[in-house]
Amino acid sequence: MKNTKVSIGLRMMDRYTSCGVARVFSVTALAFWIITSAVWADTAPKTQLQIEIDTRTGSFTATAVLEDPIGVIALPEAEWLTIDGLSFQGMDIPTADVSSAVIDAAFHQNRDLRMTVSGDFPKPDGNFASSASSTDATYSIGPVWFPVDATAIRDHHVTVIVPEPQQIAGTGRLMRVSREDGFEEVRLAFTGSSDDFGLFVGPYVTETSERAGVPLHTYFYEADAELSERYFDASGTFISRFEAEIGAYPYDEFSVVATPMPVGLGFAGLTYVSRDILSHRYMTGRSLAHEILHSWWGNAVGVTYESGNWSEGLTTFQADYGLAEDQGPDAARDMRVGWIRALAQLSDDQREPLSAFRSSTHNGSQVEGYGKAAMVFHMLRDELGTAAFQGGIRGFYATNRGAIAAWADLQTAFETAAGKDLAWFFDQWINEAGMPNLQLQAGDVTRGEDGTYQAALKLTQTAPAYRLSVPVVIETVDGPIKQHMNVSGLSHEAVITLPTEPISVQLDPDFDLVRHPLAGELAPTLRSIKGQTLVAFATSPSGGEGAIAAALEPILSGASVTWQDELDIAYDGPKLVVGSADELADLRPDALGPMPENVGQSATSLWIERDQMGQLWLFLTFDTVESLSEDLRLLRFYTGQSFVHASNGSVSLSGVWPDGNANLQVPFDPVD
Numbered sequence: 001m002k003n004t005k006v007s008i009g010l011r012m013m014d015r016y017t018s019c020g021v022a023r024v025f026s027v028t029a030l031a032f033w034i035i036t037s038a039v040w041a042d043t044a045p046k047t048q049l050q051i052e053i054d055t056r057t058g059s060f061t062a063t064a065v066l067e068d069p070i071g072v073i074a075l076p077e078a079e080w081l082t083i084d085g086l087s088f089q090g091m092d093i094p095t096a097d098v099s100s101a102v103i104d105a106a107f108h109q110n111r112d113l114r115m116t117v118s119g120d121f122p123k124p125d126g127n128f129a130s131s132a133s134s135t136d137a138t139y140s141i142g143p144v145w146f147p148v149d150a151t152a153i154r155d156h157h158v159t160v161i162v163p164e165p166q167q168i169a170g171t172g173r174l175m176r177v178s179r180e181d182g183f184e185e186v187r188l189a190f191t192g193s194s195d196d197f198g199l200f201v202g203p204y205v206t207e208t209s210e211r212a213g214v215p216l217h218t219y220f221y222e223a224d225a226e227l228s229e230r231y232f233d234a235s236g237t238f239i240s241r242f243e244a245e246i247g248a249y250p251y252d253e254f255s256v257v258a259t260p261m262p263v264g265l266g267f268a269g270l271t272y273v274s275r276d277i278l279s280h281r282y283m284t285g286r287s288l289a290h291e292i293l294h295s296w297w298g299n300a301v302g303v304t305y306e307s308g309n310w311s312e313g314l315t316t317f318q319a320d321y322g323l324a325e326d327q328g329p330d331a332a333r334d335m336r337v338g339w340i341r342a343l344a345q346l347s348d349d350q351r352e353p354l355s356a357f358r359s360s361t362h363n364g365s366q367v368e369g370y371g372k373a374a375m376v377f378h379m380l381r382d383e384l385g386t387a388a389f390q391g392g393i394r395g396f397y398a399t400n401r402g403a404i405a406a407w408a409d410l411q412t413a414f415e416t417a418a419g420k421d422l423a424w425f426f427d428q429w430i431n432e433a434g435m436p437n438l439q440l441q442a443g444d445v446t447r448g449e450d451g452t453y454q455a456a457l458k459l460t461q462t463a464p465a466y467r468l469s470v471p472v473v474i475e476t477v478d479g480p481i482k483q484h485m486n487v488s489g490l491s492h493e494a495v496i497t498l499p500t501e502p503i504s505v506q507l508d509p510d511f512d513l514v515r516h517p518l519a520g521e522l523a524p525t526l527r528s529i530k531g532q533t534l535v536a537f538a539t540s541p542s543g544g545e546g547a548i549a550a551a552l553e554p555i556l557s558g559a560s561v562t563w564q565d566e567l568d569i570a571y572d573g574p575k576l577v578v579g580s581a582d583e584l585a586d587l588r589p590d591a592l593g594p595m596p597e598n599v600g601q602s603a604t605s606l607w608i609e610r611d612q613m614g615q616l617w618l619f620l621t622f623d624t625v626e627s628l629s630e631d632l633r634l635l636r637f638y639t640g641q642s643f644v645h646a647s648n649g650s651v652s653l654s655g656v657w658p659d660g661n662a663n664l665q666v667p668f669d670p671v672d
């Protein structure tokens with residue numbers, strides 16, 4: 001994920017409109033300080049920052065100069081922060097004149113604002129906040145201690161001083177100035193939104209290398225120092241890959257910075273990663289690729305959050321999904337199925353248009369903002385062809401680098417590259433919530449005089465109708481033939497000419513479309529019974545029903561359960577069967593096939609199956625009522641699984657059954 005944030009416009013509304021914070025203005029301002037170094041290449045209004053942090057205590061003093069402000073100035077208002085002085089071009093502003101945390105343009109009249117602040121960074125409390133300090137790690141993300149205005153992109157000239165042996169990393173270009181008298185001083189040059197500024201300090205071992213022409217740095221704790229080479233190699237590979245796909249890497253350097261916090265965040269030219277997962281192989285795979293790609297998407301090209309955050313979807317598509325495609329079509333299909341499965345599990349009131357997605361604040365929005373949005377890019381590439389799609393990506397970057405962009409800018413770039421109107425595509429996938437519901441029927445097959453076969457197909461969808469190019473795979477006596485049906489209305493009939501005799505047809509078997517899965521298309525998961533009416537049967541009626549219902553509450557969640565004295569196999573709905581492993585083996589219908597593996601090897605096993613009539617069967621076996629509630633205490637995290645095995649209070653095995661959508665082939669009527 002990228003750092004969660006909102007644009008300056010939203011920030012003002014969300015965070016700066018009220019001011020209940022008492023402000024203390026003192027006359028003991030720090031000496032005014034100006035960066036005179038010639039290294040800065042000025043292209044945007046400057047924000048000059050100087051900060052000294054005592055990482056042993058978190059206490060700091062800072063000076064900020066906001067040059068040429070426009071619009072409303074928002075002052076930082078963290079409760080641990082004291083504003084010690086405030087002046088406009090040398091004219092001190094008395095406390096009484098600044099009664100809120102915003103200063104109107106009419107008041108500041110574009111005069112440079114200088115501000116001195118001090119305080120103690122908060123201690124980390126386990127939740128990731130925008131700033132925290134401990135001897136292990138000190139960080140500050142966004143304008144938590146300095147002012148911002150309505151300027152989208154600023155040149156931040158930053159000087160940071162910390163005691164040794166602390167090392168400083170940050171967004172932008174970094175130069176060490178000096179290390180003397182027990183202090184480390186660096187300068188940072190960062191061009192971008194103040195929201196994206198990040199400063200990271202810790203007792204790091206730093207390593208430096210170069211790959212793909214880009215200087216690379218690692219800031220790891222001593223125990224992980226030997227991981228640097230692996231990170232350098234992977235970083236170089238991904239930077240080269242994305243440069244070829246998109247355009248030049250947008251920053252001067254790239255750094256990987258470790259943290260004790262449980263995060264993985266992408267910044268301009270930097271990623272901030274939990275040290276606990278640094279050594280995992282997936283970190284130097286998809287995770288690192290994803291965070292590196294955020295240097296292009298979300299940082300070099302910023303996001304207009306008000307009209308929807310496109311950067312997570314595009315980053316997921318090009319990094320996570322791109323690497324899955326490298327592994328082969330099966331891995332890519334698995335990822336698409338995973339997204340469709342997660343999308344299908346959202347309730348209608350959880351579905352929002354992608355234009356409403358801001359960040360992954362809750363699971364539902366992540367499913368859409370990452371998964372659905374990545375699928376939209378997959379469909380767009382299918383629509384345009386790879387060459388036009390890649391042209392659109394490169395054009396989008398070239399046009400919007402150093403600026404803030406919206407879905408509409410992506411639309412423009414792809415329309416330019418493809419030379420066609422895409423308003424319909426972006427309207428239905430970005431501005432509308434939901435996804436299509438499709439059904440395919442196979443009709444008559446006739447044989448022409450030339451020996452070809454004409455197969456009738458009928459595709460229907462529920463309202464609202466989507467405009468789609470629907471893949472259909474026709475199984476023939478000589479193997480499968482893939483076709484596309486272009487539809488835009490609620491019903492579409494077609495006759496497809498085939499060189500060989502068709503047997504059956506399947507709708508979108510590779511899940512290339514965002515759509516509701518067909519009934520029975522995806523394997524059931526534990527939450528498939530949500531809200532339904534179950535009948536239940538337990539082999540030993542010992543009054544454990546209440547405990548069972550309580551343990552299963554995360555998946556029942558509103559389902560009503562009727563306990564019966566014997567198993568009602570004829571019941572036309574989901575069934576819950578509770579007993580020992582051997583009893584369940586006897587009770588389950590033969591048509592479900594063999595018992596799942598691993599049942600009986602742990603104290604508690606819970607799984608769901610679907611029979612050939614489409615009915616769901618939930619099976620549960622456990623030792624004692626006490627061990628049941630202990631083993632399933634974390635069930636709420638496993639509701640997306642088909643099976644869970646647990647012992648001694650922890651889950652030993654869980655997963656989703658393979659999908660059986662080969663059963664969804666629709667047979668043609670035989671040739672007359």
Ligand SMILES: [Zn+2]
Binds near residue numbers: 312
């Ligand atoms: Zn991300």
